[in-house]
Amino acid sequence: MSVNPYNTDLDRTPANHQPLTPLTFLERAATVFPEHTAIIHGPLRRSYASFYARARKLASALANKGIGRGDTVSVMLPNTPAMLECHYGVPMCGGVLHSINTRLDAAIIAFQLDHAMSKIVIVDAEFLPLMQEALALAEVDPLVILVNDPEYDGARIAFDGPDYEDVVAIGDPTFDWLMPEDEWDAISINYTSGTTGDPKGVVSHHRGAYLLAQGNALTTSMAKHAVYLWTLPMFHCNGWCFPWTLSAIIGTHVCLRQVRAEPIWNALSDEKVTHLCGAPIVMSLLISAPSDVQRALDHTVQFFTAAAPPPEKLLADMKTAGFDVTHLYGLTETYGPAVVNDWHESWLSLPGEEQARLKSRQGVRYLPLEGLDVLDPETMKPVPRDGETMGEVMFRGNVVMKGYFRNPSATRQAFEGGWFHSGDLGVIHPDGYIQLKDRSKDIIISGGENISSIEVEEVLYSYPAIEIAAVVAMPHEKWGETPCAFIELAPGQKIDTEALRTWCRDRLAAYKVPGQFVVTTIPRTSTGKIKKFALREQAKDIAAQS
Structure with missing residues (x-):
């Protein structure tokens, strides 16, 4: 076997090779655009310089409390500035971010805390009673840090542990945060819904988060300084990696604790929101809002949706209201969306019914996804591209998870044959667009x-x-x-x-x-x-x- 001459005396060094991590996006944004507004939350306006400093202070404080490489920090937070800070501060000290679905019950939360071996829990005051119920069932005994978000106007209970703002205050804003030792290092763990047996912990790495975050910007055509409204829960697949995407394009996060029609319409108009993600229910919420709540928009808003395809009438109503809807598809195991229904300009001249049919398809692969196909799971051969023959949707590439935490058998099964098996059944059309037809796990x-x-x-x-x-x-x-x-x-x-x-x-x-x-x-x-x-x-x- 001949030696590749281009590998001779040309080695990887710190000068020409660095691990990929989305944490560098925030550092660059704060350096180049320090005064640009990074976060809006009610009356709060926080610059990129402040965002970066607070993330470093959080990382410093967590490190001082014993969090190091590979330690899990669990968070149970709504879409607030603290949640954004955790997406940077936790991995900046080497920790692994575990975002908990706020709609789960105490028993499932307790399972996740134990399985992830959580060492610190950061919880919003709204969810403290539920977290305390979960901790009473759990075996781990993590330090609990309470976030008192000023936008929360509900009941609060007594708590004698550390306050999040006090913890951040004692941190070092110049903390020399940790780059991953390897871009394959875990950045987060997110749990599946547990369709068969216990939930599985999906481990994501820095490389995949870096690539998917950039892929979001390219796929959604997000321009520099885009304004993104948080209706998609950040606990869901790390907000489809958009907490990192917005730093890459020096955009503005508009946070919302709750998905309600009036504050959404106000934000769309007052903050000039350009992009948001959400399930079809969010579309219905917007369109069905009373006329005195809806606001006239002077710009087109890009709306990205997943789950079940929206009906034709809803798509038409959204277009009339000033939204351009794009269908995405992915799983927790692919960092969120890795498939997009890329729209062809020629389709705009088609009848509405035909456009709705085309929009119902899941689509084609994201730029950072190397492989997407519909295969026969028995033979691992591609099914005919006829839009009729069903097979299993499978993925391959850098935006596929590391595997399932502490579950080697499930990991081997998921990657059998060199592809990630989604468990979703679908067809592939002659133009290469896939469409889901059923879910093998129901x-x-x-x-x-x-x-x-x-x-x-x-x-x-x-x-x-x-x-x-x-x-x-x-x-x-x-x-x-x-x-x-x-x-x-x-x-x-x-x-x-x-x-x-x-x-x-x-x-x-x-x-x-x-x-x-x-x-x-x-x-x-x-x-x-x-x-x-x-x-x-x-x-x-x-x-x-x-």
Whole structure:
């Protein structure tokens, strides 16, 4: 084998090779545009110089409290400046950021804290009671730091631990923060919804976060100094990496604690928001707002959505209101969106119905994703590009996770054959655009949140009167999808629907409770498997009639 002459005496050195990390985006923004507004939160206006200094102070304070390389810092925060600071300050001291979904129940939170081996928890006052309930169930005993956001106007409970602002205040604004030793080092861990068994911890690395953050800017055509409104939860796949993207383009974050129509419309108009991301429910919220709440926009706002494709009428209404909607697709395992429905200018001349059909497709790969295809999971061969033959959507590249934390068997299974297996079933059209057709794990996406049908079924099976339960997605005008439960009763049993609903509410997060309970004979195949595809059709009919 011949030696490559271009590798002779040409070595990697600190002068020509540095690990890729999105942390450098903030350092550059603060150096080049120190006075540019980085964060808006209510009356707060924070410059990039201040943002960077506070992130370094947080990193310094965490380091002084024992956080080093590979230590987990868990955060349970809404879309606030503190959450943005944690996306930089935690990895700046070598820590790994664990963002917790604020809609989870205490038992699941406790599992995550234990599995991630959390050493410090940073929690907003609104979620302190839930966090305390989770910690009572957990084995770990992390230091708890409380964030008292001035925009929170709800009830507060007594707390004698450290306050976030006091912790940041004692930090060093000139802290010599840590570059990753290797760009493969973990920057964050995010947990899946636990569709089969316990949730899995998806580990992301600095290289992938760097590339996906830049890919966001390129894919969404974000110009320098874009203004981004936070309606997408930052706990969801690290806000699809947009906390890092905005520093790369020296943009402005507009924070919102809650997704409500009036403050969104006000921000869109008053702050000249250019981009936002959200589930179709956010679109419905905007369009259905009273006329005195809606604001006339003097610029087009780019709206990026995932989950179930929005209906044609909603797309038309959004366009009339001043929004340009683009469909994205991805998973926690791909740092958020890695597929985009890149729009062709020629499609604008097509009828509205045809445009809606094209917009419902998930699309083509992001620039930093090296491979995207629909493969036969048995043969690992691509399916025909006919828009009809189903296979499994698979990914390959630098914006695919490191793997599942402390779960080597699940990692091996996910990467079998040299591709990441998404578990989503779809087709690929002749032009190379993919379209999802089903979810092999029967995930229900409600308001942008994943719901495991198995988890809901287990709660139903625990109800004494129920013998068989099957849960599928039912279309919903507001949430996109909600769970619909089909149940067979045990012999001689009757059921009180409201009592069953209460049973579920006591054991599930509110958004996971089925919207409909249908007592019926559940169809099965010849081998006894439940025909969920048939139940999904029934659920569609129920939704259409309601």
